[in-house]
Amino acid sequence: MIRMSRIKKVYDTGKVSFEALRGIDLDVKENEYIAIVGPSGSGKSTLMNLMGCLDTPSDGEYLLEGKRVNTLTSNQLADIRNGMIGFVFQAFNLLPYASSYENVELPLLFSGMRGKLRKNRVIEVLNKVGLGDKLANKPTELSGGEMQRVAIARALANDPKLILADEPTGNLDTRSGMEIINIFDELWQSGHTVIVITHDVNIAGRCQRIIKLKDGMIHNGNGDPEK
Numbered sequence: 363m364i365r366m367s368r369i370k371k372v373y374d375t376g377k378v379s380f381e382a383l384r385g386i387d388l389d390v391k392e393n394e395y396i397a398i399v400g401p402s403g404s405g406k407s408t409l410m411n412l413m414g415c416l417d418t419p420s421d422g423e424y425l426l427e428g429k430r431v432n433t434l435t436s437n438q439l440a441d442i443r444n445g446m447i448g449f450v451f452q453a454f455n456l457l458p459y460a461s462s463y464e465n466v467e468l469p470l471l472f473s474g475m476r477g478k479l480r481k482n483r484v485i486e487v488l489n490k491v492g493l494g495d496k497l498a499n500k501p502t503e504l505s506g507g508e509m510q511r512v513a514i515a516r517a518l519a520n521d522p523k524l525i526l527a528d529e530p531t532g533n534l535d536t537r538s539g540m541e542i543i544n545i546f547d548e549l550w551q552s553g554h555t556v557i558v559i560t561h562d563v564n565i566a567g568r569c570q571r572i573i574k575l576k577d578g579m580i581h582n583g584n585g586d587p588e589k
């Protein structure tokens with residue numbers, strides 16, 4: 363599904379440039395469950411942004427389902443994101459004045475799903491994360507764990523093959539964090555490819571494979587499962 367070869371990412375800020383990724387080789391097969399770990403600043407979010415087509419590499423080649431991502435236009439990247447990738451972030455990133463229903467509906471509006479079909483889909487994914495009774499609640503009227511579940515429902519709306527999560531339990535207590543991880547387990551079991559950045563060893567231990575980043579490079583090779 364994902365094939366990265368010699369991927370580099372250089373950030374240019376004014377006069378200084380910083381090489382955040384320094385040659386990443388990484389293959390991810392369909393329906394893998396992967397944790398990305400490593401110290402702060404090691405390039406985890408940078409790598410995820412590239413995987414998720416939120417950004418493009420400075421060097422190297424990225425093939426996503428056989429498509430060369432490097433050469434796509436920003437519109438083509440947006441289409442890929444909306445069609446096959448679901449994002450979950452540490453800070454939830456929900457629209458503050460919109461209800462759970464409206465937050466989850468948004469990506470379906472973007473993808474052009476209409477009427478009853480759209481309504482049913484919103485309710486279906488909110489039920490899936492156990493929030494069928496909180497459709498009208500705004501983020502301020504939800505707990506942290508519930509907000510993250512709305513964010514997951516939003517990520518699932520378009521039934522993406524690939525779920526990317528950047529520290530999804532970083533702002534949650536242990537119990538809410540476990541609920542979120544249980545949802546990721548279920549998504550993996552139902553066939554999604556799930557990639558989670560985490561500092562939490564309990565979460566990493568649930569995954570099939572752990573990728574360790576350090577100073578912009580992978581430090582455990584590719585493919586050796588470390589459970």
Ligand SMILES: Nc1ncnc2c1ncn2[C@@H]1O[C@H](COP(=O)(O)OP(=O)(O)OP(=O)(O)O)[C@@H](O)[C@H]1O
Nearest residue numbers: 373374375380382401402403404405406407408409
């Ligand atoms: N937009 C940017 N412009 C310049 N430098 C950046 C930018 N984004 C990230 N960096 C730098 O690239 C390096 C890697 O950042 P990244 O966010 O990928 O780290 P991380 O592993 O996700 O860290 P954390 O665990 O703290 O989230 C850091 O040194 C960071 O300062």
Ligand SMILES: [Mg+2]
Nearest residue numbers: 406407408528
């Ligand atoms: Mg990060």
